[in-house]
Amino acid sequence: MSRPLQNASSSGLLRRINTESVLEYAWAHDVFTASEAMDATGLTRSTVISRCGELIELGWMREVERAAEAAAATAKGRPARLYELRSDAGYVIGVDAGQHRVLTTVSDLRGVEIGRHAHPLDLEHDNAQDRLAVTDACIAQALAAAGVDPSRVLAIAVGVPAPTDIEGTSPPGQDEFWPRMNPGFAAHFRARGWHTTVENDANLAALAERALGAGRGVRSFAALLSGERLGAGIVVDGALVRGSHGGAGEMRLLEYVAGVGSANGIGFLARSWGRDTHEAGALPPGSTLRGLPSSAIDAPMVFAAADDGDVGAIAVVDRLADRLARVCAVIDGMLDVDRIIIAGGVAPVVGDLLRRTANILEGMVHPPAPELVASSFGADAVIVGASSLALEHVRSNALHFALRTAE
């Protein structure tokens, strides 16, 4: 007698499954008719219409009036009622909590960004409280810009330059650097009632590529975030490889790789080797870099000079290519990826570097060698990944959320 009571039919399991598959269809398509959903889900018209009714009641969908223009087009028979996902049924927040600045976006359920705000962080007084306060302020501004009430937010994902475990907390690391970068974001936002994920920045870059970038439809790839330091986000067999403490893709292992020796990033090394070359007087007479003071040289200049045929800059790029090939060989050797995507601020300027790297890599790994491509997100990789992770969570757990629109 003490067994828990259930309502009939296994707690409405079947009903829930069907509702979910209709909602999933709605998410994958724009405006649609019952007949289209029937074909996709294999359900009957009655069922589809009834599930749509429930979804409208719950606030996830709406029925749309048929626009007059569309009516005329090739329409025989009784016109179908049209349904669509309410992209304003809720919102998700993405946060890129970088070392030097916080960037937040607000997106609707279709993943369209409708608000954004950035704020620099003063490293001098970088403490937990300030970091949380700045982030809160950033979120408030982005929500205001989007015209979204905080109560309509369903989920948030935060990218931090630190490994994180499943709960979203970071291990101490060296000098407590990681906990400083991740001062309890998880508990902080959960307290606001938002579903919260805190994830390593390189992992988010990988998720961005998987959802919207060069990783779409690719079984296995790595996103190599490569500005000042290298960090890899790894997707193998379609799933993000996190590791037990979220430390997969932490590139400290490069210390042990011959010809690499550190996790320094492409941006850092291009600049630093470029300046070294300048100071050593190894730049050719016609070099565009020669006129500048050494300290003014940055990474894009070096790549641009190499493109112009500057032999000094080309030497730097060749050295970078040799090093990057070793990094890629190690990643591919361990994980057998189809593609390695170079992400981060330097992505737009590494085209030539990647071509040179690919040539070297060819001879280093078992064929087929992974394809090398540059990310198209530039500096936005992490924030795009954050908001798509938050959105992905809403999509796959939609019916667990109670919407404000349902009232």
Added chain:
Amino acid sequence: MSRPLQNASSSGLLRRINTESVLEYAWAHDVFTASEAMDATGLTRSTVISRCGELIELGWMREVERAAEAAAATAKGRPARLYELRSDAGYVIGVDAGQHRVLTTVSDLRGVEIGRHAHPLDLEHDNAQDRLAVTDACIAQALAAAGVDPSRVLAIAVGVPAPTDIEGTSPPGQDEFWPRMNPGFAAHFRARGWHTTVENDANLAALAERALGAGRGVRSFAALLSGERLGAGIVVDGALVRGSHGGAGEMRLLEYVAGVGSANGIGFLARSWGRDTHEAGALPPGSTLRGLPSSAIDAPMVFAAADDGDVGAIAVVDRLADRLARVCAVIDGMLDVDRIIIAGGVAPVVGDLLRRTANILEGMVHPPAPELVASSFGADAVIVGASSLALEHVRSNALHFALRTAE
């Protein structure tokens, strides 16, 4: 009208789900009563009994007579009917198709090995046809030893020393070595009507550890198969990391790791460095190895001598420890595992080596360093992994199989 017809209630989806969860319970437990299954599944008595009835009809379960002894024990009320999984409802075959020998086992649905046969392979005339023929013969013998008719076999998994893609085919590699090791096993066994998986041997070692060994309940670990050559099977976040062509954990990348330089295995190096030490006359006066001819030294002898305090052997072990620590640092750095399991024939003798390695590793990785343990499977790691993979497939797709017992 052209839409496909279905029978009512979404093709009996709910029924199937419930049947599956009862079968899953049966698999996880020994003899059980309806009440126990009710508690576990949350279903009603009527439903559980009806699902059990169907499973009995399908041949997966049987009702067992209550043994007289058990009846007396603390039994109030009407005694329950007892059900159990028919462990003889079908069988799975595991194959370890190694370079030098083929080993096959036959196991029942509870994973109990009930037949085994091994056969050496002559490398001189190692061709596709012979390899398949020897394997077939081995299987026939193992089935005969188990007293199992081939028609009762449901699934087979084959371990090969080569990467394999999802279909079970291997890329060419160097000198066509991989296709020689994997001469179309997949198509060969599928033609016999058995569900077939062909998988890399190190991956299978990892699956063995996950199912029955040191990987049970561990979120992330690597199994380092380490006899003549190193190969790693990687499980991260509970899932096997295969890579696009099954090449994850292929250790060619060690060529690029400082202080390692090759994928040579622990067994190979212990033997070879032990002989070098002998030939260099660097063994101490009391050394047990000193009396032997150099060519008689093998890996276990070197480890045994080190345990006895032989300074020459200890130097070899220390050198191995330094090298192994680098290997582990690279694996952990890339994947953030909780544990690294040393598997293969050398596993029983590496206890001291692992202690020394752990000390070095401590300083090389972000804490917590992965735990180093020796596999308890010895030379059986691959075959255990193969049969548990085949069994796992049967378990999770049980209702797709039609049993001979159901007649």
Added chain:
DNA sequence: CGATTAAATATAGTGCTTGGATAAACTCCC
């Protein structure tokens, strides 16, 4: 304006489940 077409709606029927009510099988105790 009726014929045609396709979607919406209404209604009946089916499959699978729950939730009692009732019967069965056992122990314990007087």
Added chain:
DNA sequence: GGGAGTTTATCCAAGCACTATATTTAATCG
């Protein structure tokens, strides 16, 4: 040895969510 007490098995009515089909509705077109 015959109730009392317990737990399980069986049976059957009720309900849910789906399918299947007949009927109605809303458009187009000749």
